[in-house]
Amino acid sequence: MNLILDRLIPYSLKDRIASSSSAIWNQIVTFDESNKIKIEAPSGTGKTTLTHILYKVRADYTGSIKYDDLELGKCNEDALAELRQHHLSIVFQDLRLFPELTAFENIEIKRLLTPQFSTQELVFEMAEALGVASILDQKIRFCSFGEQQRIAIIRALMQPFNWLILDEPFSHLDQENIKLASKLIASACEKRNAGLVIMGLNKDHYFDYSKELVL
Amino acid sequence: MLDQLLKKLIKNSAGQTKLVLAVIGLSIALILILSAVQLQSNYYELLNGKKNQDSVANFLVINKALTDQNVGASSLSGAQLNDLKKQAFTESIGSLTTSRYKASIQSNSQLFPFYTDIAFESVPEEFIDVNTKDWKWDEQAAFLPIIVPNQFLDFYNFQYSFSQNLPQLTPQVVKMVSFKVTIQGSGQNHSLNGRVVGFSNRISSMLVPQPFMDWANSKFASTNMIQQPSRVIIKTKDAGSPALTDYLKKEGLITDSDKTRFSRYRQVVDFVVNISSVTGLLMFTFALLIFSLFIQLTIESCKEEIELLILIGNSPKNIGRFLMKRFFPPNVYIVLIGLMFISIAQYLLADYLVSKQIILSSFLSLFTFLAALLLLIVISIVNYITIQKYLRIKQRTK
Numbered sequence: 001m002n003l004i005l006d007r008l009i010p011y012s013l014k015d016r017i018a019s020s021s022s023a024i025w026n027q028i029v030t031f032d033e034s035n036k037i038k039i040e041a042p043s044g045t046g047k048t049t050l051t052h053i054l055y056k057v058r059a060d061y062t063g064s065i066k067y068d069d070l071e072l073g074k075c076n077e078d079a080l081a082e083l084r085q086h087h088l089s090i091v092f093q094d095l096r097l098f099p100e101l102t103a104f105e106n107i108e109i110k111r112l113l114t115p116q117f118s119t120q121e122l123v124f125e126m127a128e129a130l131g132v133a134s135i136l137d138q139k140i141r142f143c144s145f146g147e148q149q150r151i152a153i154i155r156a157l158m159q160p161f162n163w164l165i166l167d168e169p170f171s172h173l174d175q176e177n178i179k180l181a182s183k184l185i186a187s188a189c190e191k192r193n194a195g196l197v198i199m200g201l202n203k204d205h206y207f208d209y210s211k212e213l214v215l
Numbered sequence: 216m217l218d219q220l221l222k223k224l225i226k227n228s229a230g231q232t233k234l235v236l237a238v239i240g241l242s243i244a245l246i247l248i249l250s251a252v253q254l255q256s257n258y259y260e261l262l263n264g265k266k267n268q269d270s271v272a273n274f275l276v277i278n279k280a281l282t283d284q285n286v287g288a289s290s291l292s293g294a295q296l297n298d299l300k301k302q303a304f305t306e307s308i309g310s311l312t313t314s315r316y317k318a319s320i321q322s323n324s325q326l327f328p329f330y331t332d333i334a335f336e337s338v339p340e341e342f343i344d345v346n347t348k349d350w351k352w353d354e355q356a357a358f359l360p361i362i363v364p365n366q367f368l369d370f371y372n373f374q375y376s377f378s379q380n381l382p383q384l385t386p387q388v389v390k391m392v393s394f395k396v397t398i399q400g401s402g403q404n405h406s407l408n409g410r411v412v413g414f415s416n417r418i419s420s421m422l423v424p425q426p427f428m429d430w431a432n433s434k435f436a437s438t439n440m441i442q443q444p445s446r447v448i449i450k451t452k453d454a455g456s457p458a459l460t461d462y463l464k465k466e467g468l469i470t471d472s473d474k475t476r477f478s479r480y481r482q483v484v485d486f487v488v489n490i491s492s493v494t495g496l497l498m499f500t501f502a503l504l505i506f507s508l509f510i511q512l513t514i515e516s517c518k519e520e521i522e523l524l525i526l527i528g529n530s531p532k533n534i535g536r537f538l539m540k541r542f543f544p545p546n547v548y549i550v551l552i553g554l555m556f557i558s559i560a561q562y563l564l565a566d567y568l569v570s571k572q573i574i575l576s577s578f579l580s581l582f583t584f585l586a587a588l589l590l591l592i593v594i595s596i597v598n599y600i601t602i603q604k605y606l607r608i609k610q611r612t613k
Contacts, residue, residue, distance in 0.1 A: 057526065081530030096523055098224060105220055112217040113528050159528070 247495030
């Protein structure tokens with residue numbers, strides 16, 4: 001599944017884009033399937049805006065986004081749910097977990113949307129690999145942000161996808177944990193033959209990038 | 216499993232009080248509406264049920280109320296007859312033909328002598344409640360069949376026979392007795408044999424077959440007296456219909472008031488049913504409103520959770536389905552409890568009325584169940600619309 005961005009201009013960044021150059025805003029960009037794309041985005045360039053536009057959390061922009069033939073702006077609520085269940089996964093910068101559910105329940109509520117794709121054992125395996133097995137039964141609001149980040153990553157890996165969007169996914173992890181998490185993510189992408197788009201403030205070498213762009 | 220997690224997220228945070236209020240309101244409304252339907256169908260059953268079929272009540276003999284003004288002019292005009300025929304309560308109408316000649320009957324036997332002057336009437340055959348193959352007459356006939364009112368026999372057996380020192384007679388004996396009928400008029404005399412062939416509760420006249428009446432009237436009628444009938448018989452589905460009583464009153468007509476006494480009860484039943492259904496429907500509307508408000512508040516208070524659920528890939532349709540599963544079952548219980556309540560009431564009512572010789576089904580009518588089903592459908596549609604509406608508003612304002 002290719003991802004095509006066609007002259008995207010979010011309303012909120014209109015003036016800014018007119019006065020500065022960007023590799024993405026107001027450009028025609030194609031991300032080929034299973035590529036790993038790094039988008040380097042200094043503060044204020046619209047990193048989170050782009051994440052939200054790609055996942056259709058917001059639609060206040062001109063231009064268009066296409067996942068193969070599916071134009072995101074025109075897809076209805078059912079098609080969107082289908083896209084989010086089977087083709088598009090995400091780790092938000094602000095994670096978006098349910099604070100009143102336990103870590104385990106937060107992962108389950110996602111896994112059970114496509115239960116045939118990943119088993120409960122996989123949840124424990126991944127939690128073990130990222131060192132969060134012991135907090136699975138804790139309510140999310142009692143977990144540290146670093147723990148929450150890892151839970152959000154595991155949640156994103158429960159479903160099938162063609163593209164994984166990561167918005168500063170490792171901001172609260174130490175080097176050791178970043179290594180573990182990126183390994184887990186890379187193997188999950190490989191297993192699905194999927195691509196990923198990762199947003200970060202600086203250059204990094206978390207993954208073997210096929211394209212590095214500056215927003 | 217997923218549902219359990221959803222249940223954990225979408226809590227009943229709108230408050231138990233509102234839910235309890237909505238449930239109580241809906242229950243009372245349902246009971247009112249359903250009992251209105253059940254009452255109406257009970258009344259319908261009483262009118263049309265085989266067990267309660269009262270042949271007397273369905274045939275009414277109607278004539279003008281005699282007053283000082285219309286004495287001697289009591290016949291019904293053609294216009295009046297046509298108007299009566301047009302009324303909704305009239306199924307069919309027949310004229311009573313009166314004999315316009317003198318007649319007498321006289322015993323053939325010396326053992327049991329009697330003689331009395333008499334007058335006959337005839338009605339179209341469909342209005343007669345005696346089934347007998349003897350009910351026919353032509354000029355070659357061996358005897359004239361006569362139907363006698365039951366009251367007439369009672370009067371004879373329980374009053375006349377005592378005063379005249381005559382034997383009491385059973386209907387069977389009366390039917391075996393043959394007597395001489397003499398008619399005279401236009402200066403002629405004619406005698407023929409007569410025999411009682413049946414007893415009627417419907418019409419309190421001595422009845423003879425229509426062909427005989429036509430023949431005798433044409434041959435013996437003393438003068439060219441009025442041809443218009445002064446009494447008619449109508450067949451009606453509901454002798455208790457208030458419309459019928461009102462019509463008769465307005466037109467200055469009377470009938471056996473005993474047969475129309477149901478109309479008073481009917482008015483009471485109608486009144487109760489109307490009050491009950493109007494109150495029920497009003498309450499139903501308000502209860503539905505409260506219930507919708509409750510749904511709205513629940514969705515509102517779980518706004519963030521629902522948004523996040525949709526964000527991680529749930530379709531709004533699925534969430535709607537889940538909400539429906541949460542909110543709809545209480546309504547099913549309400550309807551079931553309402554039906555149970557009315558079933559018990561109906562059973563007790565039927566039990567009580569048996570002692571009053573009124574036979575009513577101990578079970579609810581099909582209509583009540585249909586009404587319950589209909590209400591359930593209305594509730595589910597309103598619930599569905601409310602859920603979809605507020606889920607969508609959620610998305611738009613996101």
